[in-house]
Amino acid sequence: IECLLAEKQGSAYELALQLDAMNQDRKQIEADMRKQAFAYLEELVLEEDGIPPALCVYDPRWHQGVVGILASRIKDKFNRPVIAFAEACRDESRGEIGVELKGSARSIKGFHIRDALDAVACHYPGLITRFGGHAMAAGLSLDKSRLTEFTKAFEEEAARLLSEEQLTATVFSDGEIETDWLSMEIAEKLERAGPWGQEFPEPLFDGRFELIQFRAVGEKHLKMLLSPIGSPGFTVDAIAFNVETALWPIDDTHEIEIVYRMEVNEFRGNRSLQLVVERILRLH
Template sequence: MGGTRVTRPPGAQIRHRQPAPGVGALPDDWPALLRRLYAARGVTTAEALDYRLAALPPPAGLAGLEPAAQALAEAVVSNARVLVVGDFDADGATSTAVAVSALRAMGAGSVDYLVPNRFDFGYGLSPALVEVAQEYTPDLILTVDNGISANDGVEAANAAGIEVVVTDHHLPGSALPPARAIVNPQVDSPAFGAPHLAGVGVCFYAMLATRAALRERDWFGDTRPEPALVDQLDRVALGTIADVVPLDHVNRLLVDQGLRRIRGGRANPGTLALLEAAGRDPAVTTATDLGFGAAPRLNAAGRLDDMSIGIETLLAADAAAAQRHAGRLEGLNRERRSLEQQMRDTAVADIEAEAAAAEGDMAPILCLFNPDWHQGVVGIVASRLLARFRRPVIAFAPGDADTLKGSARSVPGLHMRDLLDAVNTRSDGQLVDRFGGHAMAAGLTLARRHFEPFKALLIEQVRLRLGDEPVSEVIWTDGALPADAYTLETAAMLRDAGPWGAEFPEPRFNDVFRVLDQRVVGDYHLKLALSPEIAPSVRIDAIAFNAAPDIAVAPGDRVEAVFRLEVNRFRGVDRPQLVVDHLIEN
């Protein structure tokens, strides 16, 4: 949950989403509010909201899928040893769980997994990780959510006599790894109808194709029943939401199917345990519950410890085992939150002190290092600082020996990976050891002695691109909520109209209210009672998360709020509630 702003940031504008031009209309018998919201997200036909599994794009357009399926099917039939190599985030963990459990369910006799510890190995199938992998004596390595840039790692595996099948969704480099098969929507798949799949979505397609290949070999029968891969969909939904990939039609379909299984009590024990640890009711789970409840607990393992804890949670065969593992994740998540708060407070104090010393001037990019920071948490802190100061951020923590590990977050108009490439080029490759990423986020490693010259050159390059002023913030809303819509029925309709997420944003509105009451709950959150000016007889509860003590309002105040209308379930009773994203003095 993010914080709530009490005032409109300087230069910020509230803009209303508009329907896409030149498109048709949704059915007239649908609620007008729903038609308006869908049209503003480019959805204007009922077919675009068809979330049946039959509406999934056919696999034929996904290059590499057939040879990958044949390789995996051969491994299953010949009882070869398969090692799944995953990643240490939630997408990687869910991908690993899908691959391991699906292959075992299809009859594979020897399937294990290996996930690099971020502190010892870094990301992906590296030559160093291949050395560890050889201890498992695999015949085939299957990468999930990584591998497309693991050229050296795949070469090392090949040299050791281990075949590699890559499944990934990240952008490829100039040369592809020499794997037996590569399955990635970004590689030679222009006709495939699902270009934005998360790693877990690509893995799910690979498992579907492997089952089909085994079916053609008459592998399944009375003594070896064909597994129902729909049992994987709750994991697919969790990984898709956690990785914040665009919720296009295909990703919405996968998430919707997974949510249906969770709500219907048909999810895997691990998914249910993660939701319950977060205090979320599986019977009414939404994509938001996955993204802000289950995913942070899963990610905490990879940030602070070892992602195998998260994978074992997802693979747990029963509720007792799942809850035991989820309890460990909950403890790690509490530790992560405490570290994040400490690091954020230190960073804010340092930034404000530096700005005060410069008579209010603030650098166009915030580049920070603290020897006490934790490298598994700097990415979250960078995101929080970007939201607060509306400037790109690179936060560094100590790495191995005399190195720093940095996590970068950017703003629209500044391509972070290109920026790091420019700094690297200007310094003749002397300042940055390694870097990678994309427009809005990146990671990098550099020697501690290079921090100050790197920071100076970084600020220079950002100043050339953005000047000294922060990028103007645009707060997008869906306009005013109709006066008669502050109801539980409307809140439930909006909840069920999803799934909402990246590039298919949850509806949020803005209007003017009178404050009827206010109090602080849970030390950090502001609980309000509001009355909309357009419906003065309405009294509705509202919550502004992490807003206290920054927000000071009193009964009788007139405020403008940017908010979401949600269903708040408390002690088994559902009520409408506004979740306030911005509270603006009016």
């Protein structure tokens, strides 16, 4: 707020530098936490020949302010409801003892995570200290000594409610579209048709494109210039966020098959069509 309200450019610039440094620190913390969590879950897959219908992850080194981002990343990778926990300070002056964990939960379609926590709380009174949220995200607190008990109860509730089909990562596409439809006019119409949401999802399309150019943006984002197969001379910008490096194109990649949505990209006063890649299906 001080940065936005600063009356002098120099003061605003100094505050902006501080904010940027804090954001870079947060990104590094989140990246380290994600690496630790993924390593643990990959090991779990090898040991148990699969992963549970819901995931609870915790490490004493994790930062409470970043577990929400971590839970979201794990949910996207494994298509499971996820709760990531970090330790929180307790107020000993109020008689609070032991170590409290605060969890940030993220869910998948068809699994109302607040209701699931409510069911666990009803079946196991006192297990959860407090909780709240909505269908897709929630927060909760519990005693560290009861984490194993809670994990088992939460997995059982997820197993009761989730089908094998729901646990299989499936992307539903509205199909391929003609090159003529890849336009600002259509993107603007889709933008005006919103807001989109869980029960009213934004249209997704799929298609094969010639990969003209690609480059890294930031650490894990992939900026591309694409041309629809069969439409030489027509190009469109595309971007994929948080792409696993194993899925990045290599020098001899000529074609890419993707699921995407169209958006109007605004940058420095210019508006242009951009495809936001939701899934890279194949590289050719």
